[in-house]
Amino acid sequence: MNIPGQPAAKKATAGISGPCCTFANIYQNKISIRTMIVSKIREAVDQTLNQLFAEQLAGCTYQIGPTKPEFEGDYTVVLFSLAKPLRKSPDALGQELGQALVEKHVHFFSGFNVIKGFLNLTITDSYWLDLLLLYSADTTFGRHPKNGRKVMVEYSSPNTNKPLHLGHLRNNFLGWSIAEILKAGGYEVIKSCIVNDRGIHICKSMIAWVRYANGATPSSTGIKGDHFVGDFYVRFNEAYKQEMESLIAGGMSKEQAEKEAPIFKEAQQMLVDWEAGDPEVMRIWKLMNGWVYDGFDQTYKRIGSDFDHTYFESDTYLLGKKMVEEGLNKGVFQKREDGSVSIDLTADGLDEKIVQRKDGTAVYITQDIGLAIEKYHQYKCDESIYVVGDEQNYHFKVLKLICEKLGLPSAEGIYHLSYGMVELPTGKMKSREGTVVDADDLIDEMVRISAAHTEELGKVKDFNDQELQELYHMLGLGALKFFLLRVDPKKKMIFNPEESIDFHGFTGPFVQYTHARIRSILRKEKPDESASVSMSLLPLEKSLLLLLERFSTVIEQSVAEHNPSLIAIYVFELAKMFNSFYTEHSVTNAESMDKKQLRLRLCRMTANVILSGMALLGISVPERM
RNA sequence: GGUUCCGUAGCUCAGUUGGAUAGAGCAACAGCCUUCUAAGCUGUGGGUCCCGCGUUCGAAUCGCGGCGGAAUCACCA
Known part of the structure; x- marks a missing residue:
């Protein structure tokens, strides 16, 4: 078990609860807490460094990051880059800086230690509790205010x-x-x-339809529009290949045959007629594109894609x-x-x-x-x-x-x-070799598997048919979307159709399941806004809060890098941390009333962040599963 | 051949922009359901971070040189 920055292995501080506080008397802290914690630490460190060593500081940079789990502390300042310009040993500097920080910011830092040039700082429990009390019910937590910029x-x-x-x-x-x-x-x-929607490739399926369809349509055949047209595109290539072969058999060179095949020439002529606005060509073009759009609309609806504006080539x-x-x-x-x-x-x-x-x-x-x-x-x-x-x-x-x-x-x-491209273990998908994984087929398969899993577990036997269908769809698409979004977009990825997409571990359903678990608790009991809350934090409670606090930073990074996988990784870590917490500590049977209140709020905030994090990936989370 | 990208555990992938003993999931093995959902939790095993040299307090990360792979260099889209 190793969660970045989390003191998971640390000893429990206390099983008994300390003094309490309520929502009202910490409301004034809301603005200061809104600033992300790393910025706050940096501000404090900058200020303290300036006071201690004012003149030598010009242009110094240093790193702040979550403390590794095997060390004591919450956030770590790396001192090496400061040691040389300040002409101090990293350890001496760490001692001096840590001492000053803890003395000057008693409400923020509760302790420090210095190990081999790393200054590990511990943040006070009250800081984390303020965060929880202020934001546990805030469904927009982590989102940034409008910045006035517009992007397409x-x-x-x-x-x-x-x-x-x-x-x-x-x-x-x-x-x-x-x-x-x-x-x-x-x-x-x-x-x-x-x-x-235009070009020679479009004309190819049109020619094939004119030649071979005998007036067949998607509705007359019962085939989904985009597949129907796609089939004629394949049909074109078959006919093209046949015609080329017979031309080559008749003594023509391959290059010449490619250009001279009658069906290819028909397609070229059709493109010319299309550009000239030939009424019959336009009629077929509009007719066939209409079928395709019908098919696309169905698929877009299933996967939740939508557009504010559609342009046509x-x-x-x-x-x-x-x-x-x-x-x-x-x-x-x-x-x-x-x-x-x-x-x-x-x-x-x-x-x-x-x-x-x-x-x-x-x-x-x-x-x-x-x-x-x-x-x-x-x-x-x-x-x-x-x-x-x-x-x-x-x-x-x-x-x-x-x-x-x-x-x-x-x-x-x-x-x-x-x-990056999605590849099969055998290499690129090739339509000619029939190795293309069709979107509709894959979605059907995912929904089918989630239905099988759900039935086997038998936890939602009281659901009616519509509720079941919605759940299967939510889980199947959740698994698929998460699978495709959890890896860095820049990298090509491998999809193995032999092994079905997982429902355990680093997956969409794992995160969805965690949400359902939390909702199950919150259906039984909700946080009481007027009740007092425990003031001390156990390691797993604190670890959860540290993770929750990072949500806003993760969004920021994800925006900067145009990278949804950071959200997927984060939401998975959060779910994992919650599950550890869940097995270790009871919420409804907590050791005291104020502990229960604390944990109910933790549950609510975690559920909110899971829900909004997954929403950023286009994945819905269920109340039950 | 030119340009660009990639190479981390058996497999699929992370690695916070140069920091502490390189991490997850799957697969394998061993435990945990009279207690809030076991799609879960806890533990074990598994590494020449492609190779070599260099830069420095410190390299999976930066530079150079190899090896291996991919994309592209269309009067295709």
């Missing part, structure tokens, strides 16, 4: 020719979560989605093309001999990049330039985050550079939240 988070960005898969799930969960985390960090957030590419004109006039872009338009980025360590084809049509980056302008024009965000896989790192480097060179005001705020 673009995520999901689906293609309308295939259904969502596991990789999209990581994207959707990340995007939604980072948006919530930014809100908790004080930002105003706009969630957006760009739908890649079929709209933004035109604005991008207008910017190509402007860029040419400004001399940022160059027209080549063959008529294509490019930008030379070799001076920036990149390559020459095409921004418009020789036939005048837009490429991928063109529409993204248009989109950047459209977004800024509409919302004027300070920052624009793109949640897109790390395979597009180069693309976003180029995009930001181009926007800078065009002098767009939105350029500076462009931030690519680059996340």
Whole structure:
């Protein structure tokens, strides 16, 4: 057992309760406690250092962190960096500093020790109790006040020719979560989605449908719209491959066959007709995209993704093309001999990049330039985050550079939240090899497993059918979301479909279960606001409070790093700590009335933080499970 | 080949920005339910932090050089 910064192994100080205090007489402390504890310690240390060694202090930095569990103390000041400029040994400095801190801040520091250059400080129990009494009922605890900044988070960005898969799930969960985390960090957030609804790949599924469907539709076949269209995309590739093979058998080279296959030429022609606005092509395009959107909506609803604004590539590419004109006039872009338009980025360590084809049509980056302008024009965000896989790192480097060179005001705020691919133990998911993990299938599977677990345990036999379905969904999605969010977004991750996602240990259901346990206590008995509360803390009670206090800092870090996994790790540690506390100490049968009141408040505050922490990950927590 | 990223326990991952004896979960093993939910708790075993050199009070973390892996360098998206 090793919880960062927690004195879990320490001896219990006392089983008897000390003097008591009530909510009212510590209300005035609320403002001072709102400051995070590390800042408070730093302030006190700075002040004391200044008084002791005023002149030698210029430019000194030092670290403060939670004390390791094997040492006595709550927070630790690392003295090495101060020792040299102050010309003192770390131990002597620690003694002097510790002594002065404890003397000057009797209500804040209750003791210290110095070990090998580390000054370990113990915070008074009353500080932790003040925190508990002030915030145990505050459901917004840890959230930061509004900072006046506005940020857009673009995520999901689906293609309308295939259904969502596991990789999209990581994207959707990340995007939604980072948006919530930014809100908790004080930002105003706009969630957006760009739908890649045009291009040759879309025409491919359309051609296949025209050729082979005989008028079949999702409703006539009972297949979900996005899967229905995706099947025709697969069908296209099958037919394409067959036609190429017979052309090659007839003596044609592979490269030539790729270009000459009739079905491929039909798709190319359809793209031209689409750009020209051919009514029949537009009709099919709208019809089929409509089916896909129906399918996406169902999936988005299940996973809880939503958007404040949806953009369509079929709209933004035109604005991008207008910017190509402007860029040419400004001399940022160059027209080549063959008529294509490019930008030379070799001076920036990149390559020459095409921004418009020789036939005048837009490429991928063109529409993204248009989109950047459209977004800024509409919302004027300070920052624009793109949640897109790390395979597009180069693309976003180029995009930001181009926007800078065009002098767009939105350029500076462009931030690519680059996340790693989800891979199988055998490597990348490949649709051609049928190894793609379909989102809908995976969700079904997760819900099915949670239903099986729940039934086996038999704790909610009195639930009606609707309540059961809601619980299964909450647990299945909780497990899935937690699984995908608990690892650093930057890193690629491995998903093994053979081993189902866990429900024990470092998982969503573990945290959900902890919440249900706490709620079970609080259903039996609630904190009495007028009752007195024990003034002394046992080690596990204090450890819980130390962890709870860190919530706000964790949100801050999570915002700074655009990293939801910090929240997942934190919420797991908190749940683990609560479970240790729970098995060690009884709440409803506490050794005294004021101990019971203390623990009921601890329960309430822990439940609140678990609930709001999990909400930042897009995960709901149940009352019972 | 150029650029960027990665390499930590059998597996999946942390490691607070250079700090104390490198940690969790899973898997394995041993305990704990007449007491608030055992989807839990407690304990045991498990490490050449890819290798080497360097920087300094101190390196998994920083630098250089290897080895191994990934992404990208499209008039695809």
